[in-house]
Amino acid sequence: MKISGFGLPHGFAVELNDLVRTGRTGRDLVGGSPTRVLYLSASARRLITNGRAVVADDNSRKLVDHLLDAGMADPCLSTLPAADPSSVTVVVPVYGRPLALDRLLASMAGKYDVVVVDDCSPDQEAILAVTEKHHARLVRLRENGGPGHARNEGLKRVNTPYxxxxxxxxxxxxxxxxxxxxxxxxxxxxxxxxxxxxxKRGSGMTWIERYEHAKSSLDLGGRPGTVRPRSPVSWLPGAFLLARTHAISEGFSSTSRVGEDVDLVWRLVEDGWRVRFEPEAKVWHEHRQSLTTWLSRKAFYGTSAHPLALRHSTAVAPAVLTPWSVAVVAVTLLQKRWSIAAALAITAAAGVQISRKLSRSEQPIQLGLYLATRGSIAAYAQTMGLLLRHWWPLALLGCIFSRRMRRAVAVACLADAAWEYRRSRPHLDPLRFLLARRLDDVAYGAGVWFGAIKGGAIRCLLPDIRWRTSK
Incomplete structure (x- = not known):
């Protein structure tokens, strides 16, 4: 359902997020996703006080709306009203696991109307007993259709706004x-x-569970933000979603058992809606405990890349690069004595070229070099992701014939693991973290390749080369 005719209410407040860089006079704002530069007029600058802007009239409404769209600001939740519990219906798709269902319903303490959709479970009587215990409504499906289909069947029984x-x-x-x-x-x-x-299960946790607690695919980090393709948070897990009921009238895609949550988010964004990630709100997920089930789930996630590429084109691309950043990576991978100097020269030239598009900025040269440096760092990070995750079969083949490729892969393996270990601080020793990190990449990448080969198209494996720079 496409959006139209809505405006932010009076008193709606936002704060610039901590990734936004502000110029000396406050005229230039640099940040967002993708990274861009906003030039504020004198009147617009006066509407931002200590990094906060509040909707008070049409001009402030336009500014706040623009900051939200750019991904530069986040709502001040402490100033906003919460929905009444009676306006929310909870839909729970279930296939087995009655004990887990009992634990979930107990955690909600009867605050909400709950619809449990039994997706043809093998232990239907146990599911019935749990729903009756917690006074939830039960919908039984005759055939197993997957989580997207089960959620849609529950959605049909929802009469609340959320x-x-x-x-x-x-x-x-x-x-x-x-x-x-x-x-x-x-x-x-x-x-x-x-x-x-x-x-958490305490001291009995396996090393896989410890890794998942630090680097779960479902944990999207500690920064709030706008969710959309190519942003720091590009999707939301279907494990928990709160939606405006009339906005998702079409529901989830019932044709796929994986990636239906990503597809829903991207369809909403394409229709002009906003999607938000809020780490202040918390839930807990029971991670997989054995190596085989964990690896199979990672590979299963990877198979979603091909159908998503068919529906959303380059939004699923494993890397987004510019021609000059490709050149930076290429000369570095050559591993010549002059490679680093050449990479720095290309980055500097790109910075100068970018600065020519920033003539309205207070410091165009410095800003251009800053953006180019960020672009080079992002290109290196994405190249490591390609070598270790999406393109690892090709990288492995290259290692057989090329010493340079072996060095590149070895450096990528160690640098990636060291950075993520320092950032996530897992309750796991570095060696097993490194092993789990690489197994994670291999399993997911194998799923991507399997889906691409089965679907007969490699679009989901191709990077998106951008020929124009946002400004």
């Missing part, structure tokens, strides 16, 4: 839905999701 989709292996904090619902004070917000932590 609907929460919650998987049965989730535990919800008492204020999770309340916090997320504040985002809907913005009438353009269609969907919001919380931060998903691992459910």
């Amino acid at each position: 609907v929460a989709f919650v998987d049965s292996d989730i535990v919800v904090a008492t204020d999770t839905i309340e916090i997320l619902s504040k985002h809907f004070a913005d009438p353009r917000v269609a969907l919001a999701g919380p931060r998903i932590h691992g459910l």
